[in-house]
Amino acid sequence: MLSDVxxxxxxxxxxxxxxxxxxxxxxxxxxxxxxxxxTVTSMLDxxxxxxxxxxxxxxxxxxxxxxxxxxLEIVRHHRLLEAYLTEHLDYDWSEVHAEADRxxxxxxxxxxxxxxxxxxxxxxxxxxxxxxxADLEPPTRPDGESIxxxxxxxxxTVAEVADHDPAVLSYLAEHxxxxxxxxxxxxxxxxGMVTARSSEADDPVSLPESVASHVWVVPPAxxxx
Amino acid sequence: MLSDVxxxxxxxxxxxxxxxxxxxxxxxxxxxxxxxxxTVTSMLDxxxxxxxxxxxxxxxxxxxxxxxxxxLEIVRHHRLLEAYLTEHLDYDWSEVHAEADRxxxxxxxxxxxxxxxxxxxxxxxxxxxxxxxADLEPPTRPDGESIxxxxxxxxxTVAEVADHDPAVLSYLAEHxxxxxxxxxxxxxxxxGMVTARSSEADDPVSLPESVASHVWVVPPAxxxx
DNA sequence: TGCCGGATTTAGAGACGTCTAACCCTAAAG
DNA sequence: CTTTAGGGTTAGACGTCTCTAAATCCGGCA
Numbered sequence: 001m002l003s004d005v006x007x008x009x010x011x012x013x014x015x016x017x018x019x020x021x022x023x024x025x026x027x028x029x030x031x032x033x034x035x036x037x038x039t040v041t042s043m044l045d046x047x048x049x050x051x052x053x054x055x056x057x058x059x060x061x062x063x064x065x066x067x068x069x070x071x072l073e074i075v076r077h078h079r080l081l082e083a084y085l086t087e088h089l090d091y092d093w094s095e096v097h098a099e100a101d102r103x104x105x106x107x108x109x110x111x112x113x114x115x116x117x118x119x120x121x122x123x124x125x126x127x128x129x130x131x132x133x134a135d136l137e138p139p140t141r142p143d144g145e146s147i148x149x150x151x152x153x154x155x156x157t158v159a160e161v162a163d164h165d166p167a168v169l170s171y172l173a174e175h176x177x178x179x180x181x182x183x184x185x186x187x188x189x190x191x192g193m194v195t196a197r198s199s200e201a202d203d204p205v206s207l208p209e210s211v212a213s214h215v216w217v218v219p220p221a222x223x224x225x
Numbered sequence: 226m227l228s229d230v231x232x233x234x235x236x237x238x239x240x241x242x243x244x245x246x247x248x249x250x251x252x253x254x255x256x257x258x259x260x261x262x263x264t265v266t267s268m269l270d271x272x273x274x275x276x277x278x279x280x281x282x283x284x285x286x287x288x289x290x291x292x293x294x295x296x297l298e299i300v301r302h303h304r305l306l307e308a309y310l311t312e313h314l315d316y317d318w319s320e321v322h323a324e325a326d327r328x329x330x331x332x333x334x335x336x337x338x339x340x341x342x343x344x345x346x347x348x349x350x351x352x353x354x355x356x357x358x359a360d361l362e363p364p365t366r367p368d369g370e371s372i373x374x375x376x377x378x379x380x381x382t383v384a385e386v387a388d389h390d391p392a393v394l395s396y397l398a399e400h401x402x403x404x405x406x407x408x409x410x411x412x413x414x415x416x417g418m419v420t421a422r423s424s425e426a427d428d429p430v431s432l433p434e435s436v437a438s439h440v441w442v443v444p445p446a447x448x449x450x
Numbered sequence: 451t452g453c454c455g456g457a458t459t460t461a462g463a464g465a466c467g468t469c470t471a472a473c474c475c476t477a478a479a480g
Numbered sequence: 481c482t483t484t485a486g487g488g489t490t491a492g493a494c495g496t497c498t499c500t501a502a503a504t505c506c507g508g509c510a
């Protein structure tokens with residue numbers, strides 16, 4: 001049996017691994033979970049002993065297949081909860097993250113299945129993030145790219161908004177930045193700020209790099225040949 | 226801030242107090258929570274220090290007003306969750322207890338409010354147990370009595386089935402013993418076993434004292450004079 | 451190549467919740 | 481009033497998760 005805390009570490013490593021595709025460093029985990037580095041080190045010892053992470057001292061960790069499965073289970077719980085709260089309990093997408101974070105460790109398999117059924121087995125949550133399937137197979141990475149990767153003038157479709165800050169999410173929604181909308185990229189400033197016009201808003205919106213990097217988009221649909 | 230475990234102790238004391246109306250003994254709490262007596266003693270030390278319980282060494286505890294408020298909050302969470310799981314996620318009344326027990330410590334006030342709203346502010350859960358109101362005022366004790374208190378031949382109405390064992394609850398449901406049904410008391414054996422006929426079942430059902438004492442009923446309606 | 455700064459790990463401690471073993475108090479029986 | 485059985489408390493320990501302080505390692509720069 002794994003503790004809630006262990007699950008949190010595995011989830012954090014999983015999320016970081018999706019972002020960086022590299023070995024995850026102690027300090028990154030510490031920042032993600034808001035604990036100190038020695039705390040992370042000692043937890044990594046335990047996770048390694050249980051063969052949930054592969055570790056090289058001083059060089060970071062990666063999840064083992066077993067560790068990844070645990071992380072996917074938690075992520076599935078989290079995202080199903082986010083979807084359920086939005087669909088059936090009238091939560092706004094900006095509010096669901098904190099609630100799901102608290103509940104994700106405490107629901108049964110049965111609860112998970114019933115929630116998934118009530119939602120019609122969805123495959124994305126309200127932020128556009130993919131919900132791992134019930135078999136917990138590692139999802140193939142979606143082909144989204146950060147909004148900052150495109151040229152000025154391009155029109156793209158928002159696939160996922162991977163931010164957790166309710167204030168940021170509310171701001172984005174108010175300015176028409178949500179999964180599914182089209183964005184025309186107007187300007188990318190040298191310091192990374194992206195200005196774009198949403199199909200859902202009148203005025204353009206400017207996003208600092210830290211926010212823009214969480215907005216994942218897919219390229220404009222190619223005209224069928 | 227209180228830990229989940231502290232909340233569990235307060236809830237346990239509250240529940241025991243409803244049953245016995247007396248000071249609650251260390252051993253009773255230990256049995257309820259499935260821990261040893263010394264564990265209870267040390268937790269009572271902490272709860273006393275926080276003024277959540279009134280304590281007399283060697284003579285048990287009672288909840289302070291503050292402790293009772295905390296307990297009522299948890300009980301409200303628990304029973305709202307039971308009601309919600311039954312109403313909206315297709316759980317059977319025999320299954321909801323364990324799930325609610327795990328979730329009750331981890332829901333926000335916001336979640337509580339939304340669930341209560343989705344249910345239409347119910348005042349009983351699927352077992353007929355009263356749901357504490359949002360203001361957490363101590364409810365006046367319902368006037369139910371254990372089924373064993375009545376004479377043979379009496380017809381009574383089931384108000385509450387205060388058992389948590391899924392197997393027992395399933396059995397009771399199969400034999401027509403659920404909140405709202407009428408029971409005719411056929412026999413009360415000297416060792417406490419109650420035999421009754423339900424308005425919802427063909428054959429009578431016999432319940433050992435340990436089960437019967439959890440079936441709370443209200444007397445037959447007095448004919449209006 | 452050698453050193454230095456920053457990150458990581460080791461060491462040691464503390465809070466929490468639990469246990470077993472040993473001691474002690476209460477209340478009931480005589 | 482005394483004894484005693486049985487529950488309650490104290491004592492001491494352990495596992496988990498966290499911290500701060502100190503030692504150690506890595507990698508880039510001179």
